[in-house]
Amino acid sequence: SQQGEEDPQALSIQEGENATMNCSYKTSINNLQWYRQNSGRGLVHLILIRSNEREKHSGRLRVTLDTSKKSSSLLITASRAADTASYFCATAAFSGGYNKLIFGAGTRLAVHP
Amino acid sequence: NAGVTQTPKFQVLKTGQSMTLQCAQDMNHNSMYWYRQDPGMGLRLIYYSASEGTTDKGEVPNGYNVSRLNKREFSLRLESAAPSQTSVYFCASRRDGLTGELFFGEGSRLTVL
Numbered sequence: 626s627q628q629g630e631e632d633p634q635a636l637s638i639q640e641g642e643n644a645t646m647n648c649s650y651k652t653s654i655n656n657l658q659w660y661r662q663n664s665g666r667g668l669v670h671l672i673l674i675r676s677n678e679r680e681k682h683s684g685r686l687r688v689t690l691d692t693s694k695k696s697s698s699l700l701i702t703a704s705r706a707a708d709t710a711s712y713f714c715a716t717a718a719f720s721g722g723y724n725k726l727i728f729g730a731g732t733r734l735a736v737h738p
Numbered sequence: 739n740a741g742v743t744q745t746p747k748f749q750v751l752k753t754g755q756s757m758t759l760q761c762a763q764d765m766n767h768n769s770m771y772w773y774r775q776d777p778g779m780g781l782r783l784i785y786y787s788a789s790e791g792t793t794d795k796g797e798v799p800n801g802y803n804v805s806r807l808n809k810r811e812f813s814l815r816l817e818s819a820a821p822s823q824t825s826v827y828f829c830a831s832r833r834d835g836l837t838g839e840l841f842f843g844e845g846s847r848l849t850v851l
Contacts, residue, residue, distance in 0.1 A: 629780075658839060667742075667828060667842035668781075713780065726840065728773075728780040 629729035648714030744843035761829030770812035
């Protein structure tokens with residue numbers, strides 16, 4: 626089963642609104658990463674938060690990590706139409722004999738002008 | 739700086755045919771990875787190479803083989819393609835360590851009839 630699971634599966638908002646996506650995971654992790662994927666393109670790394678960090682910012686992105694609840698959230702503030710994409714969380718952990726980066730199924734974000 | 743380059747971008751095969759997906763990175767990264775992406779499944783790791791000369795199985799290696807030709811190149815081979823291997827394949831690389839950010843190629847869309 627997936628280590629990271631995003632919620633919601635799809636999100637539709639208007640430009641200027643904030644978008645919040647959540648990620649839950651099951652086992653201990655080294656870090657958690659968020660990636661963005663535009664339609665038909667490869668994934669692009671957005672931000673990495675380590676297991677001993679609680680919050681991290683990068684431009685309009687804010688990521689939080691709660692290791693006690695095994696969950697993370699990605700907040701995109703003042704969204705733009707160009708933010709329309711799928712967003713994936715990925716958890717980094719040692720499992721099954723090797724260091725894994727396991728991706729969730731993603732949240733599809735649509736930002737309407 | 740091209741980053742991670744994958745070829746071909748699109749391929750249609752008949753069941754039983756073989757083919758090789760090529761991947762090259764120009765960032766002098768040590769680790770390289772092959773993932774497949776299926777609807778609703780996120781990305782799943784097929785094989786990885788932690789360094790030149792080594793390759794290891796990921797979550798879904800059956801039906802695939804890989805070659806780490808040199809530090810730059812990591813190829814994925816389907817010896818006898820099956821319809822279940824219809825997917826989008828992504829190559830990725832990582833500079834060092836085993837849990838940092840990944841840099842992805844643009845993907846190779848494979849259809850097996």
